[in-house]
Amino acid sequence: MRSWLKWCYRMLLGNHPSAKASAHVEGPAIRGSRLFAVIIGINHYQDLQVPSLRGAVTDADAVRDFLEISLDVPSSQIYNLRNRDATRSSIIDAFTRLTTDNRIEPGDPILIFYAGHGGSATSPPGWDGTKSELLIPYDYEAKATPMTHGIPDRTIASLLDSLAAAKGDNITVIFDCCHSGSGTRSDKEDPTYRVRGIDVVSNVPPSLDKKIWAAASQGRAGDLASGFLRSGMRSHVLLAACGSGEKARERNGRGVFTTALLDVLVSRTSSQMTYTQLVDSLPSLPEQSPQCEGFHRNRPLFDDRAPLHANPIYKVRVQDGKYTMDAGAAHGIADEAVFALYTDPLTSLDALLIPVANVVQVADFETTLEAPLPSSTVIKTDVLFAKQTLHGKLATFGVYAPHGQLHDIVNELANRPPRIGRSLYRLALVDESAADLRLGLEGDNVIFDFRNPLSAPYVPSQLPVRLPLVGDRIHRAIQAAAHYSWHLHRDNTNSHLSLQIGVEFTQVEATDEWDRRLRRIARPTGPNLIADGLLDISVDGDPMYGIKLTNPTSKDIYPSVFFFDAGDLSIKSWYQSPTSSGRVDPPLPAGGSLTIGYGSSGASPFHFFLNDGQDIDVGFIKIFLSTRQVDLSDIGQHSPFDVCRCCQESPGMYGGWSTITITVLQRRGPTRA
Incomplete structure (x- = not known):
């Protein structure tokens, strides 16, 4: 029966008739998926x-069928x-009903899909940014009286913020629209295409939906903002x-x-794939x-269990018998590493094509691989996927x-094969002086003396934490x-x-102004506090801080910032490029x-604190800079101690990637400055 349904679903993906809206019916019991x-x-x-x-509409129906057939989501849990x-009110109401649905428990996966027109308009006075991006509802009328915006x-953003506050951050938002219109019924460059965007000529009133975004913003000034199309989002x-x-x-x-x-999703088990993959x-x-944007983009689809330092999968370009992997030193690839090459990014056993591919040369953003093959092997694709197998x-x-x-306990861990991934280290039992x-x-209890020269x-x-004598911990x-x-x-010394x-x-x-991401607009109030790579700050009064990066070069930069x-020993992601x-x-x-x-990065101001009994602490702001987008999201980690702490340039003039490290000294009372 399921096989027949899947066959029907594949047929539906190609041509499914339009369907009427179906009501979201709340019931007492949930069977099947909790999405x-x-x-x-x-x-x-x-x-x-x-x-x-x-x-x-066909797209929306296909997404619905994917949920019901492939993911076993009951129709009563889908609001179509x-x-x-x-209409405008119905779309807003759908968000609200999710927020108040008592069947949805914190952490349950929630999907919001929109296919239709998008647009952009000049932001009104008092809103952050010069442009506001919009979804265009069915009853949008720019010249009517009264006007429907x-x-x-x-x-x-405010609706998502409220939803996350009530139901958790396991929310997936998919928008198949754009925010620049073509002004015609088809693409001028290719009339076989239609563009999902319109030119919005009406102005946005400053108080539009004020009751929604004002209510959502109260009491959450310390959270990271959930911007609409901005990176760094946690909700x-x-x-x-x-x-x-x-x-x-x-x-x-x-x-x-x-x-x-959907072509990718329907042919795979979605729970085995991350958003980035x-x-x-x-x-x-x-x-x-x-x-793909968001802090949790490396968690499995529709799942709230994030993989811990998962082995990354890299694309490999195959041309004239040469294998070039789209990852290099900036990604942590080292000389003499070994990879396996697959025909599928999920790297299942039946997709394994080349078991051993050796690193020949590592550049900033790509690596040349050598893969000896039997003469009988024929490669019918120009793209493969690499997973590291040996450091x-x-x-x-x-x-x-x-x-x-x-x-x-330590000896048993040191004798294990090194972990595969970006942490390029080998554990070894050594003398006390070399540790x-x-x-x-x-x-x-076990005490930890972490000898960090910085x-x-x-x-x-000696770390201010203890652990019981338990091997796994x-x-x-x-x-x-x-x-x-x-x-x-x-770092990249070159x-x-x-x-x-x-x-x-x-x-x-914070000022009395509001941005379009539902936060009070924060403004800098003092000088640059960094002196010779050191931040010496007081936590008294719980001050808030922000960072500004300035790029005077002619190169586009993709930064990632961690604390x-x-x-x-926790590593918190403060900003990640999309x-x-x-x-x-x-x-x-x-x-x-x-x-x-x-400003408009999608992150709220930072603040620091000291635990009871602490008068001073130290941390480090690490800024990774790259002239190409590099996904470094798996650098972040939770604490293992279960605590909450919180002119024209010549090519290559600047090199491909680099880092900046700033020491942050947090103390009670006045600073040395």
Whole structure:
């Protein structure tokens, strides 16, 4: 029966008739998947001046069928809105009903899908940014009295913020639309395409949806903001059909993006694929670069269990018998590493094509592989997928433990094969004088003496935490320390890029203005606090801070920012550049700047605190800079101790990637400045 349904579903993907809206019926019991969804598709609009589409409803129906058949989601858990049912009030109401649905438990997966027109308009006074992006509902009418407006990103962001506050951050948002219109019923460059975007000529009133975004913003000033099309988002993961300035298109009655997305999903078990892998698996779309944004983009689809330091999968280009992998030194690839090559990004056993591919040369962003093959082997594809199987040259992370049970626990871990991934270290039992990490016993608890030369001038090397003498917990702590150490100290000594990028760290204060991401607008209030690579700040009064990066070069820069907490070995992601299977909009463009913690980056201001009994602590802001997009999201880690701490340039002038490290000294009372 299921096989027959799947066959029907594949047929439906090619040609499914339009369906009427079905109500979201709340019931007492849940059978099958716990996923809940709002699925919106609009082909025809009330205002006849808005060009009709052909494939938005079909796309929405196909997504619904994928959920019901492939993921076993009950229809009662899906709120469907099509054409005339997808009015402005109905779309907003759908978000609200998810927020108040008592069947949805915190952490349950939630999907919001929209296919239809998008647009952009000049932001009103008092809103952050010059442009607001909008979804165009069925009853949008720019010249009617009263006027029905589009739904701006500020409103969508507030609805998502409220939803995340009530139900958790396991929210997936898929938008198959764009925010620049063509003004015609087909693409001027290719009349076989239609564009899912219109030119919005009406102004957005400053108070539009004020009740929604004002209510959502109260009491959450310390959280990271959930911007509409901004990276750094924690409340949800966004999959968008194209980058800013590009056009989302449909052809032959189907959205190009949604069709490609479902073609990947329907042929795989979605729970085994992360959001990043999903976007990387999409074929090249003409003049569209799908975007994947959000802090949790490396968690499995629709699942709240994030993989811990998963082994990354890289694309390999095959041409004339040469294998070039789209990853290099900036990704942590080392000489002498070994990879296996697969025909499928999920790297299942039946997709294994070349078991051994050796590293020949490592450049900044790509690696040349050598793969000896039997003469009978024929490669029928120009793209393969690589997974690392053996480490190359490894740094050694030395651990000392006194003889006895603790020594045996460490010895067992040191004798395991090195972990595959980006933490390029080998664990070794060493003498006490050579140890990076010294373990000891204090009663029944294990103490950790972490010898970090960057923090040694400011705080004792012994961590203010303890663990019971339990093998698995000790192993996790050692691996976390090694991961922390390797990423904190890694750098590209051949690049001068870090010397060119300006970094300012200033105190900020909230104003009475609101941005479109539902936060009070914060403004810098003082000078740059960084002096010779050191931030010496007081936590008294719980001040807020922000970062500004300035790029005076002619190179676009893709930054990632992390905070390394020396007290508990956690690594917190403060900012990550978006990912895409095609072009990625540079967050720090040539000659431009990027603010983090205020402005339009999608992150709220930062603050620091000390635990009870602490008068001083130290941490490190690590800024990774790259002239290409590099996904570094798996650098982040939770604490293993279960605590909550919180002119024209010559090519290659600056090198491809670099880092900046800033020491953050947090103290009670006045600073030395």
